């Protein structure tokens with residue numbers, strides 16, 4: 001079935017469960033899912049119930065869509081995303097973003113857990129993504145372009161909306177939350193990086209490294225959505241001082257930063 005038809009069917013299914021204009025879509029990264037506890041009057045839709053959605057396969061990643069009220073806005077939150085390293089095509093990884101846009105949503109907040117390459121960062125820091133370098137070796141827009149969704153050659157001059165970046169920085173300041181800004185580099189994963197890889201990623205201009213987010217951001221920009229990206233720095237990815245890392249540590253650190261993450265995101269949503 002062609003992409004446009006699949007988007008339409010998924011959208012119609014969600015509308016059949018929740019028929020109300022939604023203001024903001026939220027994609028929650030590893031260990032950052034508990035913000036959904038603050039969503040009120042919510043409905044929960046497991047991915048497996050949504051037509052054309054795959055199921056998330058990673059531990060620590062739930063697989064459901066939560067829709068309801070947060071900070072006086074209607075939000076839809078993806079608790080658990082589809083990662084490229086799980087073997088999904090770029091089209092599937094970004095399919096939920098297509099559905100968000102079809103639902104009439106124009107604001108997207110994407111979040112992730114990331115390794116800090118900027119030596120001024122500390123584990124537990126939050127970083128507003130101000131730009132990215134796509135090092136995944138693939139692109140969700142490769143292949144047939146649907147003009148109905150966006151242009152063949154989309155602009156990426158401000159992939160992360162400047163207004164939203166400003167709002168996020170102001171909110172952090174007002175809440176006394178220490179915030180970093182920087183460039184996010186996604187790699188395909190699933191292995192963490194070698195020191196030599198980290199040295200290169202730092203040299204080319206990265207502040208944080210991860211395995212997600214950018215496909216969604218590219219597709220959102222293709223459809224002219226406004227994007228805000230926030231990384232939770234869960235570990236230091238320093239070429240010359242690299243400690244062994246596992247997923248458990250990543251999720252643990254993300255959970256520790258959860259409280260300020262939730263506070264910040266709620267404030268940002270209020271101001272959008």
Ligand code: HPA
Pocket residue numbers: 113114115116192193209210211234235236237245250
């Ligand atoms: N590298 C890649 N992805 C990550 C990391 C990392 O150090 N930490 C969390 N996700």
